Amino acid sequence: MNHIPSLLVFVAACFSVHSNTVPCDNCCYNCNGVTTQEECNLITKCGRHETCYVRKKTERKLNVLYESGCLSERVCNALHTIQQGTVGKRDHEAVLTNCFDCCSSNNTAPCNRDLCTPNPPKLPPGYKICYSCSGVEKPEYCERTITCTTDQSCHVHAKMNFLYDALRYDLGCQSKSVCAALERL
Template identity: 30%
Template sequence: METALSFVVSLSLLGIIHAGPICMRCINVADISNCVTNTIQCGYNEQCYLESVLNEDLRITYNAGCQSNTVCSTLAPTYVGYKKRGLVNCAACCNEAPGKDGPCNAHLCGVSPGDLQKTCVVCDGVHSDVAQCTTTAVCPPNELCFSGIRIAQSAIRYVVGCYEERVCKAMLDNDNTNSIIQRSGRIIHGDHGINICDACCKGYRCNAADCFTLKKNMTALFDSAPRTV
């Protein structure tokens, strides 16, 4: 009995260890920018997938998600096929992990969503682990991704979301004097506790990284623009 149980556990762990990539997922969308915040964890025997479909009304729509390794191995770069209501003029797979430019299937078939650099991890309140927050959102044009560390009830807590770019610049200007920044812009609902770290960044889910690391890189983030409040 113990041997059988160990075998099942081993198989379960194997599935976790060899899980497939995180991919963008959407169905029948005209612009893949509409699904950059919708992702799925593929299986160990799957890859990220994207297809471009020319419909009967001559509109191009996209489907994205996971596809089996078997199917992916049959797809050539010039693949063309037919669906019930249109012509598949491109179908491609990839198995790379998401990077600063988003899931790998967001860049197949010669397309790339415009909102990837502004897609941030966004959750209300404070959390014991950044990984607990899996929600993403596209921040407004005048905001950047934000990450913070707090001490709340004698425990380390994390806060993530979007913050005004103006306020992010003010964080740099006030670092040396430890001044309290008057943040008149949008704030993260439920943010509380003793402030340990505040940092802003730009890039797909960049605020899931360590706050102190992001803080070191903030100078480079604003090097190309004057630091005015």
């Protein structure tokens, strides 16, 4: 049996993020059943007529949970119109909606991270939110985020496998000293 070694080429790049959040066109944080919005690190791209939303709810056993994602702009507008009468009331499953809010995030970072959070925690100075994925076809396909510390930068690592003619990307945090070494190559 003849084994052909796969030839891999690694290309890595570090970059500075000038804000502390990831840029994304019409993207929202998308989670269900997290106890705080800060726990949500999944991002989804919304459809053309959709907007970001967050619903904070208290379940029968008094667990406070958040759900977030994309919702039709029409539905969000309608819910805002009738919100005064629905927030604070239980639905048929005995779930109390404490808060429901929508926002639009065109050409910015996802806007729904701090909705329904009275005093949203701020990232410490110098910390940033970066994409975090392994083996994605394109960096823009990454749908997870991670918080990087002050001694880290956002990092993209491209791997080319010439045997399969496949380029894959790893994204995440990388030590600034490693980034500086990569820049000298």
